[in-house]
Amino acid sequence: MNARIVAFFAALLVVVAATYLAWKPVSPAELLHPGASQGAPPAAGAKSAQRGFVLAPARPASPAPRMAAAAAPGRRSLYNEYLGAKSYRALYDRLHGSPEGSTAEGMYVMYDILRKCAAVTDRPYRRQADARPVEQRRQEFLAALAPDDPQRDKRIAAFDATAVDHCAGLEGITIAQADLDKLLASSAAAGDPKAKATEVEQQVWQQRRAGQWRTASLSDTQIDTLEQAIGTKDPGAMVLAGRLLSNTWPDLTMHVGGDAAPAEPRALFNAWQVLACEYGYPCGADNARLEQECAYNGHCDAQNLPQYLFYYGSSPHEAELVSQYEASLRGAIENGDWSQIVVSRGAKMPGNRYFFGRGPG
Numbered sequence: 001m002n003a004r005i006v007a008f009f010a011a012l013l014v015v016v017a018a019t020y021l022a023w024k025p026v027s028p029a030e031l032l033h034p035g036a037s038q039g040a041p042p043a044a045g046a047k048s049a050q051r052g053f054v055l056a057p058a059r060p061a062s063p064a065p066r067m068a069a070a071a072a073p074g075r076r077s078l079y080n081e082y083l084g085a086k087s088y089r090a091l092y093d094r095l096h097g098s099p100e101g102s103t104a105e106g107m108y109v110m111y112d113i114l115r116k117c118a119a120v121t122d123r124p125y126r127r128q129a130d131a132r133p134v135e136q137r138r139q140e141f142l143a144a145l146a147p148d149d150p151q152r153d154k155r156i157a158a159f160d161a162t163a164v165d166h167c168a169g170l171e172g173i174t175i176a177q178a179d180l181d182k183l184l185a186s187s188a189a190a191g192d193p194k195a196k197a198t199e200v201e202q203q204v205w206q207q208r209r210a211g212q213w214r215t216a217s218l219s220d221t222q223i224d225t226l227e228q229a230i231g232t233k234d235p236g237a238m239v240l241a242g243r244l245l246s247n248t249w250p251d252l253t254m255h256v257g258g259d260a261a262p263a264e265p266r267a268l269f270n271a272w273q274v275l276a277c278e279y280g281y282p283c284g285a286d287n288a289r290l291e292q293e294c295a296y297n298g299h300c301d302a303q304n305l306p307q308y309l310f311y312y313g314s315s316p317h318e319a320e321l322v323s324q325y326e327a328s329l330r331g332a333i334e335n336g337d338w339s340q341i342v343v344s345r346g347a348k349m350p351g352n353r354y355f356f357g358r359g360p361g
Helices: 002-023 028-032 078-084 089-095 104-117 134-144 152-162 177-189 193-209 220-231 235-246 265-278 288-297 305-311 316-335
Strands: 252-256 341-345
Touching: 078 104, 078 235, 089 104, 104 177, 104 193, 134 152, 152 288, 177 193, 193 220, 193 235, 220 235, 220 316, 235 265, 252 316, 265 305, 265 316, 288 305, 305 316, 316 341
Parallel strands: none
Antiparallel strands: 252 341
């Protein structure tokens, strides 16, 4: 009798242990770096970067999610240099009145610097910059950060990387809104796809400021402009145009890949961002969003933007959608075949509204 009881409890212990190992929680570090905890070195000849998502640890009776293992290196361009600059003053001085500043991309970078830093004399809605000194903000940040936070050192380093005044030295520059608009129009006319996408965004904001807050939408011509901007394979244009195409519009519904169900906005926008990373957008560990999310939310285990979007920025369902959307969007970019991205007009199902945008200006 005693032997049977011992055997029963031994078997029960094995079942409990197996169940725990199958269902135990997976930390971000384990999911994003599955070989780290075992100390396993990377396989010889393994590729340093992969397109799309790679397999992550699976759960019983559930499809294995996929995630991006690495982002492609950011391509060398003036715009990417601008995105990585901690201070805009040197770049502004270099471009102002120079041949480089008169190129299509040079004019767009100048426009964006002035949009952020110049005092637009006739713009009543200008957002005020944080006037607190960096050291004061740092002390307030440290006071709110728990001493035993497991990501404390990473979060402090990320805060120091983000707590910079990009506009230092440009405080005295003024410009009229008409001149700012003219600079954007000149860049678009010279062929910069980011400027063309930004013009569409500004046209929508003009509708909203005119009282069409809930009814403003994209016209067929504007949609064509956004598709053309994306077709140039400019990664900055992919982010800007993809953001607009991912928004919830009152009379538009996006369908991707022949799916009868409407595209889900957040998954669609994440897919555009992942693709932009593939085409050379700066998505490495020094990406501004990664640094901000690490500093303020403790989301520090992702090494690049696609990893962040998979683990922190998507539900498991959305992560699968991102993978599906990527294939159709990549076909549109590479082959100019937009047949798998269908825009229909008509009544929409009421519910959540998404608007990914940086606002007017």
